[in-house]
Amino acid sequence: MSQATPYAVPKGLLLKADSIAAPFNAEVRESLASRPRPPKLVGILSTSSAPSRNYAEFTRRQCEALGVSFVLKEVGSARDADAADGEGVEDAIIEANEDASVDGIMVYYPIFGVQQDHYLQQVVSPFKDVEGLNFKFHYNLYHNVRFLEPKSLLASAPLGGSPSTSGDVPPPGTVKSILPCTPLAVVKCLENIGVYNTVLPYGDRAYGKTITVINRSEVVGRPLAALLANDGARVFSVDIDSIQEYTKRPPTSTRTFHPHHVVHPTSNTLEQCLGQSDVVISAVPSATYKVKTAWLKDGCVCVNVAADKNFETDVREKASMYLPAVGKVTILMLLRNLLRLLQYQDIISP
Numbered sequence: 237m238s239q240a241t242p243y244a245v246p247k248g249l250l251l252k253a254d255s256i257a258a259p260f261n262a263e264v265r266e267s268l269a270s271r272p273r274p275p276k277l278v279g280i281l282s283t284s285s286a287p288s289r290n291y292a293e294f295t296r297r298q299c300e301a302l303g304v305s306f307v308l309k310e311v312g313s314a315r316d317a318d319a320a321d322g323e324g325v326e327d328a329i330i331e332a333n334e335d336a337s338v339d340g341i342m343v344y345y346p347i348f349g350v351q352q353d354h355y356l357q358q359v360v361s362p363f364k365d366v367e368g369l370n371f372k373f374h375y376n377l378y379h380n381v382r383f384l385e386p387k388s389l390l391a392s393a394p395l396g397g398s399p400s401t402s403g404d405v406p407p408p409g410t411v412k413s414i415l416p417c418t419p420l421a422v423v424k425c426l427e428n429i430g431v432y433n434t435v436l437p438y439g440d441r442a443y444g445k446t447i448t449v450i451n452r453s454e455v456v457g458r459p460l461a462a463l464l465a466n467d468g469a470r471v472f473s474v475d476i477d478s479i480q481e482y483t484k485r486p487p488t489s490t491r492t493f494h495p496h497h498v499v500h501p502t503s504n505t506l507e508q509c510l511g512q513s514d515v516v517i518s519a520v521p522s523a524t525y526k527v528k529t530a531w532l533k534d535g536c537v538c539v540n541v542a543a544d545k546n547f548e549t550d551v552r553e554k555a556s557m558y559l560p561a562v563g564k565v566t567i568l569m570l571l572r573n574l575l576r577l578l579q580y581q582d583i584i585s586p
């Protein structure tokens with residue numbers, strides 16, 4: 237008897253954001269071509285944080301490639317090493333709000349800390365809020381409300397929103413709510429690679445998937461966990477000091493309002509979460525943080541959202557697919573948001 241040839245098990249697929257970004261690139265280019273002038277996005281950098289500056293430069297390159305004007309305003313310690321972090325940031329936001337030539341505003345966080353940063357997010361005009369951080373957008377996201385009346389974005393108008401989740405088409409008189417661009421980019425990537433099942437109805441296409449999201453910041457991790465849970469997934473939201481479970485189908489429901497995700501505590505450890513997750517998304521802003529390959533479920537999908545690589549180099553020994561960077565898709569979502577906000581402004585004051 238001859239000895240059997242050892243069978244080499246193939247590694248997981250290495251995915252590139254470029255091909256996922258392609259249809260959005262075309263959509264944004266087409267939409268830009270219909271505008272009378274190139275839109276202007278202002279980035280406000282007010283700290284000496286390297287990740288923020290890198291992200292701003294990354295944004296500049298993507299904008300320039302598409303013909304969007306990107307202006308970086310440096311204030312505080314970004315402009316002068318002796319100045320304080322965040323010095324002048326509020327004035328810079330107000331100036332950009334009032335400048336009719338500015339179409340979108342991107343403020344780089346963190347600056348002061350959670351509470352004061354949240355205040356600054358509300359200072360940005362909702363019509364220029366390309367990251368969807370205004371309370372109205374935020375509320376809609378967490379409550380699974382996908383549409384709103386454009387006039388509800390005017391300061392004096394009451395909170396608006398149509399609680400429809402039955403489709404992708406806004407009911408008459410409403411437009412799509414603005415979603416934060418990084419979480420939205422991750423959802424678009426998961427749609428593209430088939431984690432979202434298109435046979436299921438819209439708004440429930442992640443049903444049946446267990447997903448771990450590592451990081452619970454207000455810009456990335458928490459909105460992402462909520463979006464995925466609102467689309468039907470069972471989500472473990474992992475942060476440095478706690479793990480929560482988000483689901484639209486809790487075992488005991490006390491729901492009285494429009495269906496959206498609910499949060500409950502879990503006794504699972506990170507290892508137990510990873511062991512049952514079909515998808516693992518990590519967004520930890522640290523060069524040393526690594527998700528242990530040994531803890532992953534065989535055949536899972538891994539997505540790295542952080543600027544640093546949060547997965548070990550052998551991740552594809554376990555993962556069936558690995559997407560190491562989503563930045564290209566993120567910037568396209570940002571520009572898509574910018575173009576939508578311009579349309580909303582046109583509706584209010586044609």
Ligand SMILES: Nc1nc(=O)c2c([nH]1)NC[C@@H]1CN(c3ccc(C(=O)N[C@@H](CCC(=O)O)C(=O)O)cc3)C=[N+]21
Nearest residue numbers: 287288290291294343344345346455543561562563564
């Ligand atoms: N309001 C706000 N929103 C943010 O989203 C935000 C922020 N503030 N402050 C700073 C952090 C940092 N951050 C980065 C994301 C991707 C890369 C990045 O370089 N991504 C490349 C990977 C580059 C590489 O592979 O080295 C990519 O995804 O293609 C860098 C930095 C966003 N942030």
